[in-house]
Amino acid sequence: MADGASRAGAEPLLSVRDLRKHYPITEGLLSREVGSTKAVDGVSFDVYPGETLGLVGESGCGKSTVAKSIVRLEEPTGGEVRFNGASRGETGAGGGDGPHPNDVTRFDRAELKSFRRDVQMVFQDPTSSFDPRMTVGSSVAEMLLVHGMTDGETRRAIVEDLLERVGLSASDYDRYPHEFSGGQKQRIALARALVLNPELVIADEPVSALDVSVQAKVLSLIDELQSAFGLSLLFISHDMSVIRRICDRVAVMYLGEIVEVGPVADVFADPQHPYTEALLSAVPRPDPRADPDRIELTGTVPDPADPPSGCRFHTRCHRVVQPEGVDVEQSAWRRVLDFRERLRDGDLEVDAGAADRTAASGGPSAAGVRAEFDLPERLGDERAERALEAAIERLVAGDEAAAIERLSEVFRTPCETTVPEWTDHGGGHGSACIRHRSAELSDDLEGIETD
Amino acid sequence: MTSEKPDRFDRVDWSAYEGSGGVDPSVNTVGAIGTTLPLVALFVYDRQFVGEREATFGAVGLEADWSGLEYLFAFTLILFVWYVLVPLYQNPRMTRYYWREFTRNRPAVVSLGWLLVVFVGGLLGPLVVSAPEQSVLAGHQPPVYLSIDTANVAQCLGEVRGGRCYGTWEYPLGTTRGGKGVFRSIVYGMRISVQIAFITTTIVATIGITFGTVSAYAGGWVDEAMMRFVDVVLSFPTLLMFLLILYIYGAGLGMFIVVFSLFAWGGTARYVRSKSLSVSEETYVSAARISGASTTRIVRRHVVPNTASSIVTQLTLLVPGFLLAEAQLAFLGLGDTSLPSWGQLIAAGRSDLGFAPWIVVAPGIVLFLTILAFNFLGDALLDALDPEAAAEVER
Amino acid sequence: MSGTDRDPEVEAEADLDAETEATAEGGDEPLLAVEGLRTTFETDAGTLVAVDGIDFTVSEGETVCLVGESGSGKTVATESITRLVDSPPGHIEGRVRFRGHDLLAMDAEAIRSVRGPGIAHVFQNPQDALNHCYTVGWQIVEAIRVHEDVSEAAARARAVELLDRVGIANPSARFDDYPHEFSGGQKQRVMIAVALAGDPDLLVADEPTTALDVTVQARILELLSELQAEFGMGVLFVTHDLGVVAEIADRVVVMYAGKVMERGSVLDVFERPSHPYTRALLSCLPGRGNEVTGIEGSLPDPTAPPEGCRFAPRCEHAIGACRRGEQPPETELTEGHGVSCVFYRDGRDPSVVRGNGNGNGSGDGSDAETKRRDASRNGSRSADASTPGTGGAEGSDGG
Incomplete structure (x- = not known):
């Protein structure tokens, strides 16, 4: 812990290690477990203080489940979520590599409650994000009350100030959610996420339900708030153009696994994983003269209860590797x-x-x-x-x-037999694709040829 | 710096709040407890210091003698004031909104007016109008402007013209065979109806909401067991049970209310459970959870209010059932004949239907209107109380 | 030619149409011609004007995009065409000529025969548009048999073929599956199959990809353009996303608060955007080499639209003339490219709204900023009016 504090700049705020969330599939009268849906299957990433990490992938790839598992809205099946909030730096006894002093998945009730002051979420659906029978002000103020602020006037003052800060007015405190548009509700959701002054905000597709014009405004607001309050952000989206707009680094997720991580500039300029390429090419280009030629992802996302062997993307990959001696278009x-x-x-x-x-x-x-x-x-x-x-x-x-x-x-194809290993492309840019391991690849191919 | 009030979210020193639980008893709870205590004191005084046969308020010169039912009624009124009326006053925006939505439905506004008349009549009527008294000589008097053959009345109190006895303003709706004023009986019957409505609603709502939310939140085998118990309650032959009790112990209004409401909450509990389950899937519940709020708090602040407003309709539609049941039992002669309820009044008039139809018709119309009003009201509340559905429509 | 006062547009359209190879039977008649369409709703708050006198045409084999923010009346406009708007409370005026017949004058029976084989709809939310009680195959068969007297078996064969055509793998096995067994993108494909069942001349697609992932969206758009080429349909595509427009549109109609702000070919709109609103919409798009800004303020109250140009309260260039009278009439800049803005009329200087050249139009100074803020204060209550973050910097210092 001590040396961690000394090089605080390099210490990640949130470290997710090998996070797993499996949902059991049961059958019959006795609810016998016959398998499990591996929504998140061994995901690891770090969020550093003050940065925005994007988590991108198609619906059903498990990105929302990652978010929910981190804040323990869902209990993770396995793995670690280490959160080095300043307030809890010293609670962990023992040395630096002791048994997870800050592992969120092992927090007890009290620890969890104070953890929740440091990590907040913004959800996708602005409509169901607020209790329709509470004024938005009291919805936001409830956060303060839960954490012991019993003085109603202080609560109101704080919330009114915050509402103004996210671009609404103090008088909106007494309005009800149905009186606001989607974009406004998302602003209030931001206020609610901020009111406890968290270190990390997890935003789960916060703009995907909004119009493009409103998206732009909400994204700028997120940007402003982040720089004003030094927030770290885990930003989940399926839209690469939004990721490019707001994130510093991006992690690409496919079927419960992360296939590529890197700084946004690198990943967008030089995507290493074919899936990233496909995602990038799917973004509509606002230029009618642009070449409409794009990578087509065939098929649908496979069932996470029975993921493909080897590289999970091989069933849809447009760069699937051919065995030695075969050369087909x-x-x-x-x-x-x-x-x-x-x-x-x-x-x-x-x-x-x-x-x-x-x-x-x-x-x-x-x-x-x-x-x-x-x-x-x-x-x-x-x-x-x-x-x-x-x-x-x-x-x-x-x-x-x-x-x-x-x-x-x-x-x-070797892609269906070999689980791709992580390849580092330098500068924090890495991906898991078999094509980057040519040496091991040829070994594998020999194995295939002879068996 | 430390003495300064933290009015910016990022200046709050949370360590100062460490350990406090965030309990902030609402005005409503304080008020409800504050007003219930005198009632309890009165109850104790009544039981301990006032004789069986003496009036509760004898010491202050009032004749009213309160039974257990009256205390229960007073208690439900307290709850109604603090948990329905006061919140409406506290949230003027929402109230205005509800009211605007509600007034779209004209019949429902009229219904609400009628129910208010019944409510006020039931609450204050007995203080203003004296109790109907037995007077054999004044039997079968017709309502004003109507007449009856003099052969049918022992003594005509009004004008007699052409062998017909005309009604007087003393008995505007005529009298029964025993000479009780129908109008006064109806006013006193209002009180019975209001009592039935309030007490049954409170019992059903309390048990139903508690049972439903606990079942939804406990989950697993607890949920399973509780829901099977609901099935038992729902399939229980309440009427037979009531008749059995009636046969063995005799049964007054209190017993009627208790028996019928104790077997009527099953549907409410089921509805609340399914509604709670769907509410707890909502994002705002997730948001409350990651704020660190306890399950109890989430249930109290989010789940119950959001389910409660949607069972209002169901409860509103339950009340007419009880009123009708009471009337039907009374008509069949299975009720407490000393009770001045509308049902008893109708029952009393059924043998004289041929020549004195007002004894049946007047309370019959009142009962019919009341039941109709409840149905209209329930329908309108369903539309008015769902802000999301309304917002959808506007979009 | 029809004798309405909005003729030039129609005429230009017909010329443009004649140039392309697909020509309607009438020769100079476009497939769909909407003239002065006005749809209002009676509400408690007064008369809500959703669509306020718009004109546009769709020719055969052409894709026309209706673009605008949510609430600008695009959906109501498309639903008014086939009179899917409930009336009352809705009320539709104007003329909608489809293959020369006025749809608004038809009786209920006749309009039903147009829906399906004439004009088919694909809606935004595939979840709600399919009936969950029936198999998808049954629903397509139903759609086929409503308008064609074919045997069950023939309809079934046709349905399988349609499923295959819209890219559902294994169509005859999936035929008997229920909607919940399909993913969102697949459901939208099924919806397209249902729409194609009547072999329509015009496909109205109302935000068909908004609820879908970007990857799925790309493939649905591709499918739509393939189908259009194959069936020679006209497509009326509604969206709020100009990125999608760039992908598929031939011509674009930009709508705001029930009025047409600008119209033109896709190249006109993207390369020579002339209306401040179009420019603002474009500024919301990332990847155009400009700072993404978004649009301040929000749509006006549809029960009490502002005087003059509907966009004036949010427009950074608004002048006095913008707030008087009616929406300015359209000025034709080049053939088929029209704009409804006062700066293109009465000798005013259009370069004010166009900025310098055709680069990015976010030429905002501090005076424009204050003007905008004033405007939104005058307008309806708006979240986006005040500028957040002004106190933000001091906040981080003060801690």
């Missing part, structure tokens, strides 16, 4: 893998779609299958083409098992 490679995946899941319909398109032949044809799955007429690679052709032949003949087998011989 990347988009065709992706489609062949999708084809194989569909075959394996047993849910393909050569009968419906393809039959229509090749109505003349009366039954599914090889060309029909290719059309249905968007496969090219010929693959560039000889060996791959032979394998695909053979597989389609078997499929047309009705032997799905053989088709799968034939495909699996050639169309495999």
